[in-house]
Amino acid sequence: MPRAVIADQFGPPDTYALREYDPGQPGEGQLRVAIKAAGVSFVDVLTARGEYQFKPPLPYIPGSEYAGVVEAVGPGVTGFAPGDRVFGSGLGGIFAEAALFNAANVSKIPAGMGFAEAAVFPVNYQTAWHALVDRAAAKPGESLLVLGAAGGTGYAAVEVGKYLGLHVIASASSPEKQAAAKAGGADAVVTTGAADWRDQVKAANGGKDVDIVFDPVGGEATDLAFRTLGYGGRHLVIGFTGGLTALKTNLPLLKCASLVGVQMRGHALNRPEEAASNRVKVMELAAQGHFHPAIAAKFPLEDYVAAMELAFSGKAAGRVVLEMG
Structure with a gap:
């Protein structure tokens, strides 16, 4: 049995x-x-x-x-x-x-x-696709900061971001995780938890603020990452493995940036046709060798x-x- x-x-x-x-x-x-x-x-x-x-x-x-x-x-x-x-x-x-x-x-x-x-x-890549395409409306040439870049959804976001033509900055805590993110196509890596982390992010983006943050981490990382965003930036909330956080509402106001929730279950329940279309799309791209x-x-x-x-x-x-x- x-x-x-x-x-x-x-x-x-x-x-x-x-x-x-x-x-x-x-x-x-x-x-x-x-x-x-x-x-x-x-x-x-x-x-x-x-x-x-x-x-x-x-x-x-x-x-x-x-x-x-x-x-x-x-x-x-x-x-x-x-x-x-x-x-x-x-x-x-x-x-x-x-x-x-x-x-x-x-x-x-x-x-x-x-x-x-x-x-x-399926879960990781559909989440990353939904986040970047549907929720962030990412455009080629924009910059993407991925937290937890060697995790499941983080690594998927690196690969999807590169496919979409984004400049991908991967944040990871160890050399092994940074190497994994680079193997997935990240243009630059920064060290999670470093005292000069925000300076590293800015340098990795050519001295400019970031357009999109992909955040499956939460906790203290959310506040720091939100502060890297520029005008019209989008902070995608994917999860909270590092715990919940309390983001000060003056930050979205001052930066004219958005905090955007991403939840696959809610997407499937409220927009099932769109969710099904995303599933077909990421499968097609995997079959073509874009995602690994x-x-x-x-x-x-x-x-x-x-x-x-x-x-x-x-x-x-x-x-x-x-x-x-």
């Missing part, structure tokens, strides 16, 4: 156990997928701990990104067949060897992309605790992946 990482109450990774779990056969509009790889993110672990902004029902199987092979097709589903290589995302239920998914939210893996890459592709997710470490499903702890630590220069068999 297939297995899943599951718990009857929220808590740290060692609260969870690997148990037998059979999701059953697919119903109307569903696919049963044998999961081959799953992305492990900070938010996945935060949710598993019961500390995210919404709490899913218990018992809970963590995870939000996967890639695998179709095992069975439910009634009313067209365009898929057993054996198809697919990927997608969901709200939990992913750290498992098999799961059921609505076919409308499943896509075929682009040729040449492996399961591990596909598992960490960075993977820092792979763990077998049995080592889910170590994988979750590494993802939660923020120390990985790239994404963490669980592999099932």
Whole structure:
């Protein structure tokens, strides 16, 4: 019987156990997928701990990104067949060897992309695309400062930014993370936490203020980064791995800059056609070789605790992946 990482109450990774779990056969509009790889993110672990902004029902199987092979097709589903290589995302239920998914939210893996890459592709790259194209209306030649540039969404923002013709400045805390960001195409790197960080950013942008900030970090970094913006700048709020912050409202006023929220779930619920179009677009670009997710470490499903702890630590220069068999 297939297995899943599951718990009857929220808590740290060692609260969870690997148990037998059979999701059953697919119903109307569903696919049963044998999961081959799953992305492990900070938010996945935060949710598993019961500390995210919404709490899913218990018992809970963590995870939000996967890639695998179709095992069975439910009634009313067209365009898929057993054996198809697919990927997608969901709200939990992913750290498992098999799961059921609505076919409308499943896509075929682009040729040449492996399961591990596909598992960490959709959420990160759709987020970066939505943020830069829809929310920031980025224009070629503008400058983009990416915080947490070696993290999942940060690295995706570096690659998407370069594709869009932006001057990309990557902020990362270690030489390993800076090297990862440079490999993704960053034009310049600056050292997160450095006393002269703002001076580094300005120098990296030719002495000018920045047009766009991509911020999945939050905390003290948000205030500092917002101050790097110029007239008409846009600060994209992606997440808050560093904690929440209280930005003084005089800063947007004085700089004539905007604080812009970015949330994939809200986008999918309120503008589903636009979200679907974005998904198709980033998949096309991946198939053309423009995007290549960075993977820092792979763990077998049995080592889910170590994988979750590494993802939660923020120390990985790239994404963490669980592999099932």
